[in-house]
Amino acid sequence: xxxxxxxxxxxxxxxxxxxxxxxxxxxxxxxxxxxxxxxxxxxxxxxxxxxxxxxxxxxxxxxxxxxxxxxxxxxxxxxxxxxxxxxxxxxxxxxxxxxxxxxxxxxxxxxxxxxxxxxxxxxxxxxxxxxxxxxxxxxxxxxxxxxxxxxxxxxxxxxxxxxxxxxxxxxxxxxxxxxxxxxxxxxxxxxxxxxxxxxxxxxxxxxxxxxxxxxxxxxxxxxxxxxxxxxxxxxxxxxxxxxxxxxxxxxxxxxxxxxxxxxxxxxxxxxxxxxxxxxxxxxxxxxxxxxxxxxxxx
Amino acid sequence: xxxxxxxxxxxxxxxxxxxxxxxxxxxxxxxxxxxxxxxxxxxxxxxxxxxxxxxxxxxxxxxxxxxxxxxxxxxxxxxxxxxxxxxxxxxxxxxxxxxxxxxxxxxxxxxxxxxxxxxxxxxxxxxxxxxxxxxxxxxxxxxxxxxxxxxxxxxxxxxxxxxxxxxxxxxxxxxxxxxxxxxxxxxxxxxxxxxxxxxxxxxxxxxxxxxxxxxxxxxxxxxxxxxxxxxxxxxxxxxxxxxxxxxxxxxxxxxxxxxxxxxxxxxxxxxxxxxxxxxxxxxxxxxxxxxxxxxxxx
DNA sequence: GATGTCCCGGTAGCATCGCTACCGTGTTCA
DNA sequence: TGAACACGGTAGCGATGCTACCGGGACATC
Numbered sequence: 268x269x270x271x272x273x274x275x276x277x278x279x280x281x282x283x284x285x286x287x288x289x290x291x292x293x294x295x296x297x298x299x300x301x302x303x304x305x306x307x308x309x310x311x312x313x314x315x316x317x318x319x320x321x322x323x324x325x326x327x328x329x330x331x332x333x334x335x336x337x338x339x340x341x342x343x344x345x346x347x348x349x350x351x352x353x354x355x356x357x358x359x360x361x362x363x364x365x366x367x368x369x370x371x372x373x374x375x376x377x378x379x380x381x382x383x384x385x386x387x388x389x390x391x392x393x394x395x396x397x398x399x400x401x402x403x404x405x406x407x408x409x410x411x412x413x414x415x416x417x418x419x420x421x422x423x424x425x426x427x428x429x430x431x432x433x434x435x436x437x438x439x440x441x442x443x444x445x446x447x448x449x450x451x452x453x454x455x456x457x458x459x460x461x462x463x464x465x466x467x468x469x470x471x472x473x474x475x476x477x478x479x480x481x482x483x484x485x486x487x488x489x490x491x492x493x494x495x496x497x498x499x500x501x502x503x504x505x506x507x508x509x510x511x512x513x514x515x516x517x518x519x520x521x522x523x524x525x526x527x528x529x530x531x532x533x534x535x536x537x538x539x540x541x542x543x544x545x546x547x548x549x550x551x552x553x554x555x556x557x558x559x560x561x562x563x564x565x
Numbered sequence: 566x567x568x569x570x571x572x573x574x575x576x577x578x579x580x581x582x583x584x585x586x587x588x589x590x591x592x593x594x595x596x597x598x599x600x601x602x603x604x605x606x607x608x609x610x611x612x613x614x615x616x617x618x619x620x621x622x623x624x625x626x627x628x629x630x631x632x633x634x635x636x637x638x639x640x641x642x643x644x645x646x647x648x649x650x651x652x653x654x655x656x657x658x659x660x661x662x663x664x665x666x667x668x669x670x671x672x673x674x675x676x677x678x679x680x681x682x683x684x685x686x687x688x689x690x691x692x693x694x695x696x697x698x699x700x701x702x703x704x705x706x707x708x709x710x711x712x713x714x715x716x717x718x719x720x721x722x723x724x725x726x727x728x729x730x731x732x733x734x735x736x737x738x739x740x741x742x743x744x745x746x747x748x749x750x751x752x753x754x755x756x757x758x759x760x761x762x763x764x765x766x767x768x769x770x771x772x773x774x775x776x777x778x779x780x781x782x783x784x785x786x787x788x789x790x791x792x793x794x795x796x797x798x799x800x801x802x803x804x805x806x807x808x809x810x811x812x813x814x815x816x817x818x819x820x821x822x823x824x825x826x827x828x829x830x831x832x833x834x835x836x837x838x839x840x841x842x843x844x845x846x847x848x849x850x851x852x853x854x855x856x857x858x859x860x861x862x863x
Numbered sequence: 864g865a866t867g868t869c870c871c872g873g874t875a876g877c878a879t880c881g882c883t884a885c886c887g888t889g890t891t892c893a
Numbered sequence: 894t895g896a897a898c899a900c901g902g903t904a905g906c907g908a909t910g911c912t913a914c915c916g917g918g919a920c921a922t923c
Contacts, residue, residue: 324705331657335644346633359629407622
């Protein structure tokens with residue numbers, strides 16, 4: 268693989284038109300440049316320069332290599348400016364992981380703010396479940412997670428993971444307006460033991476929280492509808508087909524034929540941002556700020 | 566500017582996840598890699614690695630620099646493959662210069678053939694006049710010229726320039742069908758001394774050849790129409806407005822109301838390819854082959 | 864046509880740089 | 894609690910690149 272110093276010598280000769288002028292520009296002797304180019308020719312297996320009067324001229328191979336050399340040098344210069352700017356500016360990769368509902372509600376706006384305020388920041392997002400993404404966070408493959416934690420099933424965060432609650436909100440039972448319990452102040456989940464339920468995908472926090480909440484009141488939920496989007500769940504509720512457990516943030520827009528009823532025991536959901544405790548870098552801080560700004564007023 | 570060896574060490578640590586594994590991959594001792602990274606940290610002014618158990622993990626700055634490092638290394642690898650392939654394959658820049666009429670007639674098809682047969686060839690074209698482009702050719706700023714030479718004004722090529730005639734063709738006087746001389750076998754340019762003429766732009770070979778040819782027969786041409794495209798000149802001729810001198814290649818499509826008459830003294834035009842005599846490289850040879858294939862049958 | 868100037872290319876010698884070998888420290892696992 | 898592993902530092906050796914110097918060829922001037 269070619270040495271950068273040699274490529275720089277070649278690039279300088281191409282730019283200045285002679286070994287002597289290139290040597291002056293590089294603050295070395297012409298002999299040094301000449302030696303570098305001779306080695307470059309041996310390495311590449313091509314003549315790179317040919318005599319032209321008492322000066323030299325690039326051969327075709329020389330031009331091919333010069334183009335690559337200039338790109339390499341440009342990339343190195345870009346690396347230098349990036350690292351120099353990194354002292355003041357927020358830039359570089361930001362690898363986010365998010366669970367479905369947080370992805371849909373918080374992330375798009377926050378990312379829009381972030382890339383507007385920090386154009387050289389390059390966010391990447393992957394979705395998944397907290398149990399899968401926490402190891403990735405710890406391994407350094409993700410920088411920041413946005414996950415959720417239900418009060419009847421608090422998310423266990425491993426040591427070394429710091430977190431901040433972005434939202435803490437009540438969870439209500441969504442019932443069709445004509446449901447016999449729809450006008451009650453509060454319902455016990457035990458009263459809904461025979462109800463069909465709509466829930467998110469198996470393995471997700473909202474789904475497991477729903478199952479555990481009903482079981483805790485002695486029932487076994489019949490999960491007839493598995494639907495990721497709360498909006499769709501509410502449409503099923505409005506049609507009188509099912510009940511659903513819906514956090515406050517996801518209750519808008521509320522279809523007219525749906526009522527939200529407190530449940531006993533009381534349930535809450537938190538949306539958490541989590542990061543490695545020892546890496547509260549400027550990038551993480553900027554992302555947290557953007558997320559907080561996008562938390563909807565409850 | 567960062568050393569490539571150090572960037573390679575960083576990239577390997579990022580790829581293999583620890584200094585020890587990176588050192589095995591690079592066939593050096595862990596101490597060597599560790600030293601390189603320490604220097605890289607001093608140069609960049611950032612921590613690039615942070616302890617993670619008994620291994621290390623990239624910091625944000627480390628990730629930023631790793632992205633640049635991978636691009637630099639990729640570019641270097643691309644340079645190596647290009648130079649290696651250059652022994653068998655036609656690739657790299659091909660800087661062509663052409664005068665107007667040659668550009669329009671020969672170059673487009675030839676370039677299409679070239680880039681089809683040699684996808685990694687990167688042709689660039691500039692147009693201009695031979696007098697301007699020949700110094701560029703000699704200086705090494707152009708690789709191949711396509712120019713023209715009229716028999717009454719042969720192009721003087723400087724020493725060191727090799728050439729090949731791609732086309733050698735008769736030049737005829739184009740007259741409107743109803744012109745009194747239109748049905749003659751041949752006309753002397755002296756007979757057309759009072760005719761208005763259409764010619765190419767001042768300074769171009771066809772224009773100067775026309776002026777010199779008429780002057781050689783004792784006339785002074787009145788150049789009323791200055792038009793680069795022969796097709797347009799022929800339209801003016803057909804309209805009965807002017808006469809024109811048109812080489813055979815440019816006589817098609819011939820408008821029905823135009824006649825082509827031999828002129829005395831006989832005129833010919835050559836289209837020449839010219840290159841530096843000491844650089845008959847595979848690229849030049851491939852370009853010449855493509856040009857020859859695109860010469861229209863006369 | 865002779866001379867001076869400029870530029871490229873080669874060689875000897877010196878300084879710098881990176882590598883290995885080795886040791887100490889901290890972390891993880893049995 | 895001890896063994897294994899991994900990172901970080903230091904001393905010494907080998908490789909690399911540089912300078913200084915010389916020779917040969919091309920161009921300009923007289």
